[in-house]
Every structure is written in structure tokens, then in C-alpha cells.
Amino acid sequence: MNAPATTELPVVVIGAGPAGLAAAAHLIDQDIEPLVLEAGSTAGAAVREWSHVRLFSTWNEVVDPAAEKLLAPTGWTRPDPATYPSGGDWVDRYLQPLAGVLGDRVRTRARVTGVSRAGRDRIVDADREQQPFVVHVAHADGREERVFARAVIDASGTWATPSPAGGSGLPALGEKGAADRITYRVPDLKDPAVRARYAGKRTAVIGSGASAFTALAYIAALGKSDDGAGTKSVWILRRGISGSTFGGGEADQLPARGALGLVAKAAVDEGRADAVTGFRTEVIERDPEGRLVLVGEDGRRLDAVDEVIVLTGFRPDLSFLGELRLGLDERLQAPVELAPLIDPNQHSCGTVYPHGHRELSHPEQGVYLVGMKSYGRAPTFLAMTGYEQVRSVAAAIAGDLAFADRVELTLPETGVCGGAGLFDTPDAAQADGGCCAPAPQPVQLGSPAAVGVAAEQARAGGCCGS
Structure with missing residues (x-):
């Protein structure tokens, strides 16, 4: 079976959580067809698992503008912007309605098991960038499918891969x-x-x-x-x-x-x-x-x-991306250009330098890790960061680099800006007062x-x- 022309293909978005659904909304805003593949039984399945926990961000900070644009014609109204939703509220009052608007563009019970270039493993150079991506999908009913894509946005998050108790990063003996x-x-x-x-x-x-x-x-x-x-x-x-x-x-x-x-x-x-x-x-x-x-x-x-x-x-699951040429920081497992901006060994401030498609790009052109997964093992990710990421990425895929590069992101300060680091011994930055x-x-x-x-x-x- 020959792969179709790349320009005719959708952009595959992995994960129907807040970042993944927002990515779909921004792609539609750029006249690009998205296909969202979600391993869970519903959109927002991971958020649903912590439905009892209240966010420390208000509704005003957890609704994506492009998503709201899609929702508005349905009669949807944003909840009180000054109130704090729980995870369950976020799913019921925002993520599920958004998935409903996206309709057949969201496929649930569809787990991505591998991503590569059509006919090219990670070794092969010849005509690599001219080949579409091929995404292998396992469905809950046992079916297997391959989907071709012009680009891939991995918004699968890190919820399924929590870090262990062991201080070495490995499970403790007996854990x-x-x-x-x-x-x-x-x-x-x-x-x-x-x-x-x-x-x-x-x-x-x-x-x-x-x-x-x-x-x-x-x-x-x-x-x-x-x-x-x-x-x-x-x-x-x-x-x-x-x-x-x-x-x-x-x-x-x-x-x-x-x-x-x-x-x-x-x-x-x-x-x-x-x-x-x-x-x-x-x-x-x-x-x-x-x-x-x-x-x-x-x-x-x-x-x-x-x-x-x-x-x-938490830590990212990179197992299904093994045939792609990713540029990841050796410590954080985040994109190499983004890692220095979020490294908890150096920073504990609440602000993140404005970033978008350039910091999220990889040697494999056309693949992006966004949302919590883009942070690798780094903590303290906010929804508004992910929304700005996918806006920039969607614009870059559409070829509008001017819009993609106009990244505007201001995050709330944590009030903890002393370079707390990961270990007890202060490093030079901490001794000098950190950031x-x-x-x-x-x-x-x-x-x-x-x-x-x-x-x-x-x-x-x-x-x-x-």
C-alpha cells in the first residue's frame, strides 16, 4: 500500500487531554484537519482519574482561546473565570464538550504503539523528509491500524508513568x-x-x-x-x-x-x-x-x-517514539532547546521564557512533543503553557512562521525564586541567590x-x- 501525498493527510494528535484537544482546535483554526487518538475510553480520561483534586488555576487560565471559539456557536459559556475547577469539572464542563464539537476527529480506545516515517526506520536518510509519518494504532477490540500523517503532535502527557519511590530513579527494593x-x-x-x-x-x-x-x-x-x-x-x-x-x-x-x-x-x-x-x-x-x-x-x-x-x-513514555529522531536533553528528557529554560537543577521560578515551535522542534521535522510531555521529567507545568505551545506549533505546521514565532507567554510567579535545586547541597546559583x-x-x-x-x-x- 502506497502512502498518500503528505499535503492530503491530517495531523495526528496523540492524546485527548487539555493540550491535545487544544492542538486540534488550533489546527482547525489553521484550516488543517486533525485526527486525535486517545488511549482512554473518553476524552480527558487521565484528568478524570484525578477528578477529586481541585486545580490551583482558575477557569480563566484553563480554557484555550481557539477551543472557546469552536465551543461558542454551540451555546457553551465559560464557567465563572475567577473560580477554581476540580479535575472532574474541567472534564465535564470543558474537555468533553470540546471533544463533542470535534466529533469524529477524536477517536477513543485507540492506543498509539509506534510512530515512524513511511518505509523509513530511524537509520535511513534517503528521501526521509518527503515521506509521511506512519502511526500504528491498537484498538480496544483487538484491531490494528496504521494511519498516515503530515505531522505528529504528541500530547499524551506523563500521567501513566509516575516516578517510583526509590531515590535513584529506580523502584526501591521491595517496592x-x-x-x-x-x-x-x-x-x-x-x-x-x-x-x-x-x-x-x-x-x-x-x-x-x-x-x-x-x-x-x-x-x-x-x-x-x-x-x-x-x-x-x-x-x-x-x-x-x-x-x-x-x-x-x-x-x-x-x-x-x-x-x-x-x-x-x-x-x-x-x-x-x-x-x-x-x-x-x-x-x-x-x-x-x-x-x-x-x-x-x-x-x-x-x-x-x-x-x-x-x-x-512523572516521566515521559518514549517507547512508541523509538523510530523517530528526537533531540532530547539527557537529563530531563525534554526537547534540548527547552530543557535549559525549565531545568529544576537551576530554576524554581514560576516564569518560563516564551517558547513555541522552535524550542519544541526535533531533528525529525514535523514531530512535536507538547503539553506536560514536553517538560519531560521537569515539574510545575501549567495549562496556559501548553495552550501557547500548540498555538505556535499549529501555525508552524501551516507555514505561518511569523505567527508561530510571535510567542507571548507570561506565567504567574511562584514566589519561590531561590534556585532550590534537587538536592540538599547548594550549587553556585543557589549560593548567589538563584535566579x-x-x-x-x-x-x-x-x-x-x-x-x-x-x-x-x-x-x-x-x-x-x-
């Missing part, structure tokens, strides 16, 4: 065998079965980002409830505690994100969470009662816990004022984000 007591997601404590799993129990929370803050806040709230007596968490950090540990607080331009860190701090201050610092998990053992004992690489053994919540970030503020100083846990601020901000703006 897989303890899977019945470990979760890699923020638990939904409104679900009675899930609530019973953690109520009255001692739970280890491993991680230092917004998801860990959310889990700590949830467990602390459970401990205050009538059915949660005895509930406690052990917060395990690979670094020490400094002024940047709890996020930007009142300096954060996303108030709910700042409040989230302060609520986590309040959990520690109130004694509902014990902080263990500088601990990198090496082994997970079971005690005679079946509880889990975490052993650090330095030999420290923690008291047994009933459950472990691992929130150490835009004095180096973080140690904080005293137990400030009543901080607890009060956290509680007030939580009531005003919602404490739980993702």
Missing part, C-alpha cells in the same frame, strides 16, 4: 512487592472505600511538590474528622526544609497554589505530619504485621507505616501566624491543586 499498600496518586478521601484505607492509619507521603502538599492536606483534614481519629502522615523529603519547601505562600501569584503549601506547612506545625528530611528510599520491607518499613540509602529505618503515597513526579531572590533560609516550624494564613487562604481560594 513492587508492596504494591498493595502503595499508591502513586493523590487519594480521593471522599470515596468511602478509599477513606477507610487511610482513616486511623499512619501514611508515608513521599514527594515535595503540589501533589504531596495536597495529600498532606487531605490526610490532615481526615485526622480532624469524626472518623479519622489516629490518622497521621509522615512526610518524606529527599531534601532538607528551607524557606522554599512550602512553595511561594503569600508571594505566589496563583493564590490557591500558595495556600496549598501553607496548608501543608500547617499540617507539620500542628503535629499532624512528621517531616523526615534528607531521606532517599532504598528499600521497602514488611514487618511481621505486614506494615511497611522504609529504609534510606544512608541506612536509616523509619517506623512502620500502614500505607505509602508516592508523589515523586531572582536571596537564597532560601531555614524556617522554624510552628508559627501560629503561618497556620492562620494557610487556613484563611484555604477557605478563600481552595487548598487543593494539581
Whole structure:
């Protein structure tokens, strides 16, 4: 079977999440036909899995302009722009309606298993750029299909590939065998079965980002409830505690994100969470009662816990892109031009230098990783970043480089701009104050004022984000 002419082909978008659906909307705006392939049973399937978690971005920041343009003729109206949606709200009130407008352009239960150039593996140079992309798809009913494309936008995210508990980036010894007591997601404590799993129990929370803050806040709230007596968490950090540990607080331009860190701090201050610092998990053992004992690489053994919540970030699944010539940073697994702008070894600021198709391009012309997947292993991705990425990429595919290069992106400050880095030992940038503020100083846990601020901000703006 000969491949059709490239100009007649659609652009294949992998993933029907926020970035993927926005990419489809921007392609349509450029008079290019998209085909969105989604492994899940519905659009927004990954977001649906954290439907109970409230975003720290408002509706005003999570609706793409091109998508809204498609939705407007249907009578859709944007929810109150100043309010904070949950993941479930985002799916029900935005992503699903958008997928409905896109119609047959979105195919669900269609998992991409490979992408290459038609008739060319990654070794072959001859006429490579003249060949269309070929995308192999496995359908839920067992069918296999190949789809030809003029370009490929991978917006599949990183949700399906969470990082392990092990401090080396590999699973800790015993981690897989303890899977019945470990979760890699923020638990939904409104679900009675899930609530019973953690109520009255001692739970280890491993991680230092917004998801860990959310889990700590949830467990602390459970401990205050009538059915949660005895509930406690052990917060395990690979670094020490400094002024940047709890996020930007009142300096954060996303108030709910700042409040989230302060609520986590309040959990520690109130004694509902014990902080263990500088601990990198090496082994997970079971005690005679079946509880889990975490052993650090330095030999420290923690008291047994009933459950472990691992929130150490995510990583991209690159397995189905093996026949493409990608240019990825060796550390972050992000595009090489983008990586220096988001490297957490150097930056912890909330702003990202404006970027678009040029920073997202690869040696294989016509393929782009966008959305959370473009950040590789780097944290703190915002929806508005992905929307601006796909606007630029769609314009570049259409050949409108002037529009593609006119990238305008201003992200809210986190209030944490001290170059916090990934490890305890400060690097030169941290010693000098990092990117835009004095180096973080140690904080005293137990400030009543901080607890009060956290509680007030939580009531005003919602404490739980993702």
C-alpha cells in the first residue's frame, strides 16, 4: 500500500487531554484537519482519574482561546473565570464538550504503539523528509491500524508513568512487592472505600511538590474528622526544609497554589505530619504485621507505616517514539532547546521564557512533543503553557512562521525564586541567590501566624491543586 501525498493527510494528535484537544482546535483554526487518538475510553480520561483534586488555576487560565471559539456557536459559556475547577469539572464542563464539537476527529480506545516515517526506520536518510509519518494504532477490540500523517503532535502527557519511590530513579527494593499498600496518586478521601484505607492509619507521603502538599492536606483534614481519629502522615523529603519547601505562600501569584503549601506547612506545625528530611528510599520491607518499613540509602529505618503515597513526579513514555529522531536533553528528557529554560537543577521560578515551535522542534521535522510531555521529567507545568505551545506549533505546521514565532507567554510567579535545586547541597546559583531572590533560609516550624494564613487562604481560594 502506497502512502498518500503528505499535503492530503491530517495531523495526528496523540492524546485527548487539555493540550491535545487544544492542538486540534488550533489546527482547525489553521484550516488543517486533525485526527486525535486517545488511549482512554473518553476524552480527558487521565484528568478524570484525578477528578477529586481541585486545580490551583482558575477557569480563566484553563480554557484555550481557539477551543472557546469552536465551543461558542454551540451555546457553551465559560464557567465563572475567577473560580477554581476540580479535575472532574474541567472534564465535564470543558474537555468533553470540546471533544463533542470535534466529533469524529477524536477517536477513543485507540492506543498509539509506534510512530515512524513511511518505509523509513530511524537509520535511513534517503528521501526521509518527503515521506509521511506512519502511526500504528491498537484498538480496544483487538484491531490494528496504521494511519498516515503530515505531522505528529504528541500530547499524551506523563500521567501513566509516575516516578517510583526509590531515590535513584529506580523502584526501591521491595517496592513492587508492596504494591498493595502503595499508591502513586493523590487519594480521593471522599470515596468511602478509599477513606477507610487511610482513616486511623499512619501514611508515608513521599514527594515535595503540589501533589504531596495536597495529600498532606487531605490526610490532615481526615485526622480532624469524626472518623479519622489516629490518622497521621509522615512526610518524606529527599531534601532538607528551607524557606522554599512550602512553595511561594503569600508571594505566589496563583493564590490557591500558595495556600496549598501553607496548608501543608500547617499540617507539620500542628503535629499532624512528621517531616523526615534528607531521606532517599532504598528499600521497602514488611514487618511481621505486614506494615511497611522504609529504609534510606544512608541506612536509616523509619517506623512502620500502614500505607505509602508516592508523589515523586512523572516521566515521559518514549517507547512508541523509538523510530523517530528526537533531540532530547539527557537529563530531563525534554526537547534540548527547552530543557535549559525549565531545568529544576537551576530554576524554581514560576516564569518560563516564551517558547513555541522552535524550542519544541526535533531533528525529525514535523514531530512535536507538547503539553506536560514536553517538560519531560521537569515539574510545575501549567495549562496556559501548553495552550501557547500548540498555538505556535499549529501555525508552524501551516507555514505561518511569523505567527508561530510571535510567542507571548507570561506565567504567574511562584514566589519561590531561590534556585532550590534537587538536592540538599547548594550549587553556585543557589549560593548567589538563584535566579531572582536571596537564597532560601531555614524556617522554624510552628508559627501560629503561618497556620492562620494557610487556613484563611484555604477557605478563600481552595487548598487543593494539581
